[in-house]
Amino acid sequence: MPRDPLIGIVGKPSSGKSTTLNSLTDANAKIGAFPFTTIDPNRATGYLQVDCACARFGKQELCKPNYGWCTGGKRHVPVELLDVAGLIPGASQGLGLGNKFLDDLRQADALIHVVDVSGTTDAEGKATRGYDPVKDVEWLQDEIRLWIETNLKKRWGSIVRRHTATKSSIVDTLRAQFGGYGATASLIARAVDSIDNLPPLEEWDDHWITTMVKHFMMFKFPTVLALNKIDHPDADKNVSKILLKYPDSRAVLTSAITEVFLRRLAKQNYIKYEEGTEFIDTLEDVGPGSDLRPLDEKLLQRIETIRDLVLFRFGSTGVVQVLQEAVKVLDLIPVFTVRNIQTFTGSSGTSVFRDCTLVKRGTTVSKVARSIMGEVTIAAIEGVDGKRISATDTVDIGTNDILSFKVVPGGLTTSSA
Numbered sequence: 094m095p096r097d098p099l100i101g102i103v104g105k106p107s108s109g110k111s112t113t114l115n116s117l118t119d120a121n122a123k124i125g126a127f128p129f130t131t132i133d134p135n136r137a138t139g140y141l142q143v144d145c146a147c148a149r150f151g152k153q154e155l156c157k158p159n160y161g162w163c164t165g166g167k168r169h170v171p172v173e174l175l176d177v178a179g180l181i182p183g184a185s186q187g188l189g190l191g192n193k194f195l196d197d198l199r200q201a202d203a204l205i206h207v208v209d210v211s212g213t214t215d216a217e218g219k220a221t222r223g224y225d226p227v228k229d230v231e232w233l234q235d236e237i238r239l240w241i242e243t244n245l246k247k248r249w250g251s252i253v254r255r256h257t258a259t260k261s262s263i264v265d266t267l268r269a270q271f272g273g274y275g276a277t278a279s280l281i282a283r284a285v286d287s288i289d290n291l292p293p294l295e296e297w298d299d300h301w302i303t304t305m306v307k308h309f310m311m312f313k314f315p316t317v318l319a320l321n322k323i324d325h326p327d328a329d330k331n332v333s334k335i336l337l338k339y340p341d342s343r344a345v346l347t348s349a350i351t352e353v354f355l356r357r358l359a360k361q362n363y364i365k366y367e368e369g370t371e372f373i374d375t376l377e378d379v380g381p382g383s384d385l386r387p388l389d390e391k392l393l394q395r396i397e398t399i400r401d402l403v404l405f406r407f408g409s410t411g412v413v414q415v416l417q418e419a420v421k422v423l424d425l426i427p428v429f430t431v432r433n434i435q436t437f438t439g440s441s442g443t444s445v446f447r448d449c450t451l452v453k454r455g456t457t458v459s460k461v462a463r464s465i466m467g468e469v470t471i472a473a474i475e476g477v478d479g480k481r482i483s484a485t486d487t488v489d490i491g492t493n494d495i496l497s498f499k500v501v502p503g504g505l506t507t508s509s510a
């Protein structure tokens with residue numbers, strides 16, 4: 094993934110996509126500068142919470158990220174989010190906003206599927222009661238699959254003829270078909286390898302085409318379920334049904350509306366709220382002498398309800414965790430690059446760990462160097478304590494995740510060398 098990761102937020106209308114997006118994006122956003130170059134209306138910057146390297150060295154006080162922010166060793170790293178609107182039943186046949194969502198979708202590296210588990214919205218997002226949201230989990234996957242499958246089947250005859258005539262491999266043939274979805278050859282190869290007993294492409298019937306598309310989707314659109322509206326009284330039974338039916342799904346329970354509310358109160362200094370946790374402090378809790386503003390009876394009551402219905406029962410509102418889970422399916426880890434490996438500072442000043450990049454676990458340090466520094470000649474790579482690191486060493490959490498690249502002064506670029 095050479096560019097910054099992009100997480101798509103999908104789900105039927107009124108499931109809570111915008112609320113989820115808002116809950117992940119507005120917090121302290123002014124603190125972090127915006128690192129992304131493309132800005133369009135349905136894109137926003139979310140903040141992924143990771144353990145910052147500063148805490149390993151007791152340097153939390155000196156930690157001042159270039160992008161995002163760090164509080165007490167909890168770092169908020171910017172991640173680009175995309176609101177994929179218009180996905181409704183029948184969208185693959187052009188209903189709703191038609192194929193616009195498909196264009197958005199293909200850019201995403203992972204999806205957060207927001208499912209309304211309150212059962213108060215039907216398949217189209219209209220208000221109802223007792224709707225079974227189990228259907229929504231399947232429906233969205235089916236919609237994406239149908240879109241890909243229909244495109245493939247329309248041309249299947251000529252695809253097979255060309256495949257045979259050019260004596261291509263399955264990966265090469267599928268690369269030509271799936272390239273439009275933003276898939277690389279290695280991703281397609283992994284999808285092909287994951288299918289047992291796959292016959293030669295010439296022998297594929299509808300069953301094999303569907304199987305191939307399903308496996309392709311597992312790799313191209315890894316999905317985390319945000320089981321949203323857990324604050325609703327009907328949510329419990331629906332959550333159990335979904336988890337029972339899909340025990341292997343990656344699911345996180347969320348109450349996006351609660352997160353938005355708590356962050357707003359925290360911003361207005363009515364409460365202290367540690368995002369991603371169950372901890373809220375009001376003036377009542379901390380006592381006079383605090384700079385918190387007093388809450389009226391109604392708001393105090395609402396906070397008590399939130400504590401009872403969401404925070405104490407589920408441990409948090411879940412939205413911080415849902416983004417963490419989406420990044421986890423991509424197997425991305427934070428890598429900290431510093432100019433001075435002894436002090437962890439940048440080129441000037443005393444601030445430490447200014448830069449943090451999300452990198453696929455197991456990437457070689459030379460590849461990390463290239464993706465961060467571009468095509469420059471690296472003279473040496475150093476890790477903690479000035480330890481020399483070989484270009485072929487790989488990164489993991491706690492292993493080669495703090496790096497300093499020594500560039501050849503005035504060095505030729507590797508591409509022109």
Ligand SMILES: Nc1nc2c(ncn2[C@@H]2O[C@H](COP(=O)(O)OP(=O)(O)OP(=O)(O)O)[C@@H](O)[C@H]2O)c(=O)[nH]1
Nearest residue numbers: 105106107108109110111112321322348349350351
């Ligand atoms: N009870 C409850 N309601 C929620 C929650 N999240 C969102 N809602 C409500 O659900 C409704 C729909 O939320 P949106 O965020 O607008 O949903 P959306 O999926 O973006 O909808 P579209 O823009 O129509 O696609 C709003 O009335 C929200 O206030 C939640 O966690 N709990």
